[in-house]
Amino acid sequence: MSDCLFCKIIAGEIPSTKIYDDEYVYAFADIDPQAPFHAVIVPKTHITSAAEINSDNSIYIAKIFEAVAKIAENEKLEKGFRVVNNCGEDGGQTVGHLHFHLLARRYLQWPPG
Ligand code: 5GP
Ligand code: ZN
Numbered sequence: 339m340s341d342c343l344f345c346k347i348i349a350g351e352i353p354s355t356k357i358y359d360d361e362y363v364y365a366f367a368d369i370d371p372q373a374p375f376h377a378v379i380v381p382k383t384h385i386t387s388a389a390e391i392n393s394d395n396s397i398y399i400a401k402i403f404e405a406v407a408k409i410a411e412n413e414k415l416e417k418g419f420r421v422v423n424n425c426g427e428d429g430g431q432t433v434g435h436l437h438f439h440l441l442a443r444r445y446l447q448w449p450p451g
Contacts, residue, residue: 344380344435358409362401365409365440374443375413379405385436388425402438415442422450 346352347366354366357377368376381398385391391399406421419442424430 342435363405373441377440379438386434388423420446
């Protein structure tokens, strides 16, 4: 999608700090981190939100969670972490390209605000 911020980041048209990269997934440092470690993990295809996941594109969800485990190992997040998806207006989604936040290196309150 030509006007999508995260598609531009994936294409390298907007710079980002790479955390992980493979055939299906790109992960980069969030520009406004909410924890000492805050990665944004995106599929390398334009899916608007979690509400658009279906049997044709759900392989990307499996690959994203494989990436989560690899990032956790690479970054030594053995104390734990949180994976968050904000979906739609009430979910607090601000960028219309499916993404998961991977937060770590501080105690994360539950329930969130
Ligand atoms: P959402 O609020 O949609 O769940 O998450 C979008 C995330 O993207 C936010 O945490 C925000 O800080 C991050 N973000 C927005 N624009 C940019 C950008 O240009 N570069 C990077 N690295 N992160 C961004
Ligand atoms: Zn996109």
